[in-house]
Amino acid sequence: MVRLKFSIELAYTVLDASCDFLFNIHPALTESQRVLGETVTINQPVEQQLFVQKDDGTRWMRIRANNGALLVRYEGLVEIHHRVAQPETLKEMAVADLPMDLFSYIYPSRYCQSDRFQALANHEFGNMPPGYQRVLAIRDWVYRRTRFTLGCSGGSTSAVDTLTDHVGVCRDFAHLMIATCRALNIPARFVSGIDYGADPAMGPSDFHAYVEVFLSGRWYLFDPSGVSPTMGLLRIGTGRDAADVSFATLFGAATSAPPLIAIEAIDDPQHGLELPVHQANALSTAGAPATLFIATDESAAASAQV
Secondary structure (H helix, E strand, C coil): CEEEEEEEEEEEEEEEEEEEEEECCCCCCCCCEEEEEEEEEECCCCCCEEEECCCCCCEEEEEEEEEEEEEEEEEEEEEECCEEECHHHCCCCCHHHCCHHHHHHCCCCCCCCHHHCHHHHHHHHCCCCCCHHHHHHHHHHHHHHCEECCCCCCCCCCHHHHHHHCEECHHHHHHHHHHHHHHCCCCEEEEEEEECCCCHHHCCCCEEEEEEEEECCEEEEECCCCCCCHHHEEEEEEECCHHHCCCEEEECCEEECCCEEEEEECCEHHHCECCCCCCCCEEECCCCCCCCCCCCHHHHHHHHHC
């Protein structure tokens, strides 16, 4: 069990009379990730509206800020109970057996053009036995061929760009892995959050992006950037790619300062709390598995009669 204490501070200057903001900075609520305490402080007297996505626990806060300085600060204490699986037990699932609501994680999306990766993915990984080890090979391939370089990409950088340029930041690593998995009909999705355990030499803590892949009926964690151990990944938003889970979306004119993020892990072995470390086991922090549809001769016949 991992317990993380963290804060996120966002500063803006609103240039219009007012500006609407949609923030994705609250930790997601799942059966594996529990919020023990949290506070939100805003320097302006604004109404906060909080929404929760039922399917993955992503939370959104909407406010309307007035002209001038806006400071939003979130502080939270989160406990993560990882579901652990032995890699050799995890299998890829046939398309016929996937829940219908997972098909959006196979289709191409704005930053993950999986339809343009099919030839490459089949050339590199098509002859490998399906399963966890093939997904791990995709993760390692992305890590080896891409150099982590701050400031090298922007809001329009896609998986195709990262494939060509061989450089990126965490979101670019994630997009490249997701596009490659989807090209092989492996459901993969983008997770935004923050992380504990990154090398301090990389600079101050920041938002982090990683990948979840659906294997044997559950979503499992992968970090193709190699920045931090999967035990130290804290989930905030879940989507098809980065376009779905921006930490802040502005509807109006405003300028911003870089986010200020701090995170620490609580080490208390006597109470079952451990520091995040790299490990070989597969980890999951997603919600309960979706209902699976197993194709049978009877169900196929019934469908044909409709």
